[in-house]
Amino acid sequence: MRLQRCLANAAAPFVHLFLWAAGEKRLGYAFKDVDAFRRQVWALLDSHDGPFIWAANHLTLWDSFLIYYAIFPFSKSLRWNRIPWSTPEYTNYYKLGNWLQCRLIRAFMYLCRCIPFLRGGDDEGSVRWREKAFEKCIWLLETGGTVFVFPEATRARNGWFEAHRPKDFLGRLALRVPDVKFLCLYMRGETQVGTTAYPAAGETFRIYAELWDPAIGPESTPRSVAEELFRRVGELQERWFASSSMAKNCSGNDVVDLASPLAREHFSPDLAEADPEWAERLLTAKEAAYLGSRPPREVYRTFWRFHAAKEAASKALAQAGVKVLPGGFSTIEVELFQGKARHLPSQLELCLSFTDDDGDKLHCVAVLRGGAVGDGQTPGDVLWRVEAVPPGRSPSDFARELCLELIAGSSDDIPSPASLSFTEIDDIPRVVRQGKPQDWGVSISHSGRFAACSFMVT
Amino acid sequence: MAFKRKEAVVEAVDLNTITPEDAEKRIIAGVKKYATNEANWTKADGNTPYLGHIVGMGIESANLADITMSIERQFLTRKTTRVPVQGSETEFTLVDGELGKLRILEGQDSVMATPGLTIKKLMELGHMRADAAYLEGVASFATIVSVGAGHRLNDALRKTLARLEKLAPAERAEAKANLQSLVQQTQDYEALLADAAALAASKQGDFQTDKASFDSLDAELRLINEKLKGVTATDDPSRAASLRAEEAQVRTRIRMMRQKLVVSEETARGAERRTKVDEAKFQETRAVLAESVKAGQQAMRAATPVAC
Structure with missing residues (x-):
């Protein structure tokens, strides 16, 4: 992990340039009011010295890249502790293409601070894999880092963040690192109806963020933390739809x-x-x-x-x-x-x-x-x-x-x-x-x- | 098991031995029992929509499959031999063979919104000889869709007007705001129908949305193919089998999406070109809308207290 962190720190500006070239230049992605959004988020991030968990809704396979890009201007790409570590699904990213492509993608994911996660499978190996990834997240947070997790654990099949169906993973993480704060996020393309592999080319995204201090106490449980977190992301979703031309209901x-x-x-x-x-x-x-x-x-x-x-x-x-x-x-x-x-x-x-x-x-x-x-x-x-x-x-x-x-x-x-x-x-x-x-x-x-x-x- | 529809005696005729006009009459007669708007059905012609209660025959969406089956029952065709579509294991097309029952394949009935459009499609599919003179009198699918929306909007405005007359003065203020909004919406729609280029642009927008969904599915298929390559390289047979099932599923989704794309493409294309019959339909609808807008404006003036 230490080696990966060193290499990822060195690669951060190059990764940023790659995302700019691929997202903005090649695919024509744009973010609405991105400068104001970045100012707001960095004021929140700078208000806390400790670790952060980013928690966002999930609709496409590129969400973590897009959210990172929306938050990080190039000038901040050396704020290493604030660059999030992601937990992508192993089967989605790590076995893609031929021998060479597969290795190139793995190298890229490694430099993008990814901890491959295996969500499926109840066998001993899969469970151990998950626990190991969980412990890596704990280590990162305890050393003041940032972890990015999609609380739903999968892309929303109805295109809707279900605030009343909390999952405990982030609650468990927060309980192990009591000084952690959450950056709750909701991002969606203006024409994104449901789940797709990638957002449509030329898409414009709108993103909302909110800082939440879970204030972990003796009565906190993984479920109580998760419930509040889901409620907050759900509220951001309401805000997003309030300014959308798409019908919410x-x-x-x-x-x-x-x-x-x-x-x-x-x-x-x-x-x-x-x-x-x-x-x-x-x-x-x-x-x-x-x-x-x-x-x-x-x-x-x-x-x-x-x-x-x-x-x-x-x-x-x-x-x-x-x-x-x-x-x-x-x-x-x-x-x-x-x-x-x-x-x-x-x-x-x-x-x-x-x-x-x-x-x-x-x-x-x-x-x-x-x-x-x-x-x-x-x-x-x-x-x-x-x-x-x-x-x-x-x-x-x-x-x-x-x-x-x-x-x-x-x-x-x-x-x-x-x-x-x-x-x-x-x-x-x-x-x-x-x-x-x-x-x-x-x-x-x-x-x-x-x-x-x-x-x-x- | 004897099903009731099989009790009905329908003498099927070869589509190539009758005129389009005769086929049209048979189609209209065949859907009689599903038509809930008797008045509209009685005066129905080739351009009367099957669906909808205002200008349509009032057939309910639950009976859409019945319309298609009613058409199939009445006609015979030579296009009866199934040939698989290249590159697909599930799709097939029909080519010339023995005279037999007409079969309308999945998705082919999507634009058969009127008897005239049904016949047009049967001609395009080669079940009937193309008859340019008949087709001149058939309003396009795009026209039927746009005109139908205009009549529904007009109906909403007329109903709001009728309700306004019955309201107590205290209730009128809110109702007036709604009426104003509906009058504006109707006026805008009437202007849109008058401007073929603007209408075509709005339909083109729908087509682009469907195209984006189609492209996104295509991207999903490419991703699965990349995953398959990766799995083949690492030799994981169970994962490969699961990915192949996923690939088949995405191919089915692409086929369904393609059908939808064809319809929105046809609507976008049709909105650009207006024949005489299309233009007449638009004029008729615009006149109806304009009259309702006028009535709405009068009602609003009447509901506004005059300052002394």
Whole structure:
């Protein structure tokens, strides 16, 4: 480690120049207000003599390089103790390309102060590897250094930092080095919807930072530290989205009238079997296999659960700017047991919840980002309503009215549904309040006798 | 097992023995039972969208697969022999063979938004002879998308106007701000429809976004290939197998993304070129929007107290 540190210190200015040439010049990356950001961060870093842990959200494989570059102007590239050590996944970086490329990349990673980390595997070797890497991080921090760790431990599959799902690794680190402070960070490209290998060429990034002193005491636990850390990064995420043109709250809903003759059309009279040619157009091979494994009495409902989940997911994806082609439901794969839907081309993962699920109908809510869908134990951030359409009413109009009533009824600040209106922006329904379209993840649906709506309260 | 759709007796006809107009009539008749807007279905022509309640036939998205299957059931084609697409283990294309059932492959129905566009696609795929005279009367996919958005926006404005009339004076202030915003949005959209270059530029933006996603996936595939090279060099068979599975998955994702890219490319390209029928659709929609904007402005003036 000492040798690596010496060599990395010597190489720091060259690494900086390489990142400038590759990032700014070749790929056209840019950072918004980078000078002001650097001044703010260095004021924070200079306020503490001891060790730092950088903790940031994770969306692409280049995040650690980009964040380092956003924080470090060339003039600071000799502030060695402040240059962070990273913990990249061994399988992602250390076995790339042919013999020569592989060695060149390893040498580069070595000079970039990397401690390869093996996240997968429960065998003795993998566990030992992790513990050794952990101890290296402790040694670095105890000697006044800086370590950069992504608290989620992996890239966020839904493109959203889940503040309510803390992981203890950084809490454990902080407990071993009580004078450590955290530099909480949130960085994202303005067009970065979800997880990708690299950011798109020409991307502009915005980054926010905050210093946090965990003030470790006798009652501190790895979980309590991790919870607070996640909450703080989550707050930075809120700040990021507050200035973004991308919608933060992305959710969708779908209702299915199970008694509708059209819903039954492609099933055998006892509803125990679906027409395979039709089902093949709507389900992935994995879903079709699951459907085939269900007891006959559950086939009909299971099929429509898949369908409702896909429809709800496609609405949530559209709010994030990912449009699913009409009829492109085989590009969304649903895991009913886990309550997840995945958009296969982008790998974006959505959380699902089935509500109002009875003999007559079923209703599904999908959340991509902005909050949680909730479960049996914890309430989520989505409110919904499902009602029968009164005779003679247009289902579409009724669903919209229902939605405005639900929103107005959920907030003391909104005097009545009359203060709200519907509009459509980029084919997505949006509610307007005080003349401004709101980022509420609004979704409406109707099927046969029922109308439904949902929105997010975060 | 007997499925209900199989009980329906449909006499399929060879697409090369009927006129496009006849095919169009059959397509419209075939989707009748899924159409929830009877009035629009009754007067439907080649340019009436299947989806949407305002100007469309009111078919719900849950029945999209039914539209495709209804079209397949009604027609026969000579393009029935499957040939694998070069470089792919899962994709295939259809070439001339025995007369048989029409098969619309995955992704081919993405731009079949109207009966006319369905026929246009069938001609492009070689199931029917190209008929330039018929195609002159078919509005482009880009037009259908842009015009549909205009009608939905108009509907939102009209509904807000209708609600405003019923409100108590105290509630009107907030509703007026919303109305003002909607009027402005509608006015902007009407101006966008009037400017073919600006509309094309906005659609080009969507295409560039999809292109960036496609390129990013391509980069992911290259990365996996680099990993595979590295694993082969160090001889780790289980890791190599897992990477090959990952590679296959990324290839599938690329195929899906390519389908989407084709649609956004078609939309961007179509937005630039307007035929007479496209122009007529735009004019009609702009007139509707302009009328609603006028009504909205009048309503706002009426809701503003006059100073004495």
